[in-house]
Amino acid sequence: MPELPEVEVTRQRIAPLLVGRRIRALRTTRPSYFFITPPGRLRRALAGRTVKELGRRGKYLVAQLDEGSRLVVHLGMTGQLFASTAVSERLLSASGRAVLEPEAQVRFRPDAHTHLRFCFEDGGAEVYLRDARKFGKVMLVPAGESHPRLERLGADALEASGESLYRATRRRTAAIKAVLLDQSVIAGVGNIYADEALFLAGVRPGRRARRVTRRECGRLVDAIRRVMRRSIETGGSSISDYIAPDGSDGRYQRERRVYARDGEACVACGGRVRKRVVAQRGTHYCPTCQR
DNA sequence: ATTCCAACCTGATAGC
DNA sequence: TGCTATCAGGTTGGAA
Numbered sequence: 001m002p003e004l005p006e007v008e009v010t011r012q013r014i015a016p017l018l019v020g021r022r023i024r025a026l027r028t029t030r031p032s033y034f035f036i037t038p039p040g041r042l043r044r045a046l047a048g049r050t051v052k053e054l055g056r057r058g059k060y061l062v063a064q065l066d067e068g069s070r071l072v073v074h075l076g077m078t079g080q081l082f083a084s085t086a087v088s089e090r091l092l093s094a095s096g097r098a099v100l101e102p103e104a105q106v107r108f109r110p111d112a113h114t115h116l117r118f119c120f121e122d123g124g125a126e127v128y129l130r131d132a133r134k135f136g137k138v139m140l141v142p143a144g145e146s147h148p149r150l151e152r153l154g155a156d157a158l159e160a161s162g163e164s165l166y167r168a169t170r171r172r173t174a175a176i177k178a179v180l181l182d183q184s185v186i187a188g189v190g191n192i193y194a195d196e197a198l199f200l201a202g203v204r205p206g207r208r209a210r211r212v213t214r215r216e217c218g219r220l221v222d223a224i225r226r227v228m229r230r231s232i233e234t235g236g237s238s239i240s241d242y243i244a245p246d247g248s249d250g251r252y253q254r255e256r257r258v259y260a261r262d263g264e265a266c267v268a269c270g271g272r273v274r275k276r277v278v279a280q281r282g283t284h285y286c287p288t289c290q291r
Numbered sequence: 292a293t294t295c296c297a298a299c300c301t302g303a304t305a306g307c
Numbered sequence: 308t309g310c311t312a313t314c315a316g317g318t319t320g321g322a323a
Contacts, residue, residue: 074317
């Protein structure tokens with residue numbers, strides 16, 4: 001699932017295909033849960049526009065358009081943003097045979113889940129946004145305006161401070177993991193990196209947030225930054241559907257210490273990694289190393 | 292103010 | 308083998 005590192009890698013790699021190229025037409029699927037801004041309006045607004053800059057806030061991609069408005073995209077759980085030239089076995093498993101060109105085993109062809117398709121004036125490679133479950137979202141934010149979804153976001157996970165996490169947790173009886181997943185506190189943390197950071201910081205995910213010390217909050221924020229920087233370096237985690245814009249897999253899943261390793265040996269103590277539900281999410285931790 | 296949970300969606304997989 | 312039930316998870320919004 002795309003969290004901050006996957007969104008950041010996507011941003012870095014799709015930017016060269018998006019920025020500075022005049023959009024001839026945007027093709028979309030029918031109106032659905034995926035579209036916050038209706039697709040017809042999106043198509044009209046994007047035709048003839050150029051993306052000036054592609055930014056990121058938490059898990060959101062923000063494309064700054066030449067006339068001042070912003071196209072905002074969230075990849076949800078299964079969102080994939082990639083080039084029409086992308087080549088990936090994963091596009092096969094993610095979407096079945098139907099989307100593949102018969103002669104090219106791994107070449108993708110837009111299907112019913114391909115909600116956005118950017119075609120450019122230069123006639124070069126197109127850019128696709130595909131999302132089978134439609135948990136992703138797309139919206140157009142007019143020039144000078146904002147949107148509650150963006151307004152609500154806390155400090156970006158790469159820049160958050162331990163002190164701000166400490167302050168945010170003082171009155172909260174919910175599990176510390178629930179607070180880490182709360183995008184209004186720290187933006188960009190999802191299930192994988194929450195579990196990984198809690199392990200590195202030695203904090204049990206189910207511990208009540210107000211019981212986490214100032215020092216542990218510092219360790220948690222450091223751990224979040226550390227795992228995310230490393231993940232960005234290695235191209236993100238391809239655990240379920242994530243692929244980079246060129247179709248390649250990330251490699252961070254090879255380095256994960258607890259996520260989806262339940263029953264396996266803890267990398268630190270050799271004990272068994274356990275899985276249970278915390279904050280309504282599948283949660284992986286080592287009962288020995290995390291207190 | 293905070294916490295909990297349902298709803299949104301569909302591919303993968305466990306169970307029968 | 309083939310079908311059905313269940314699960315996964317990010318975010319919102321309403322109820323407790």
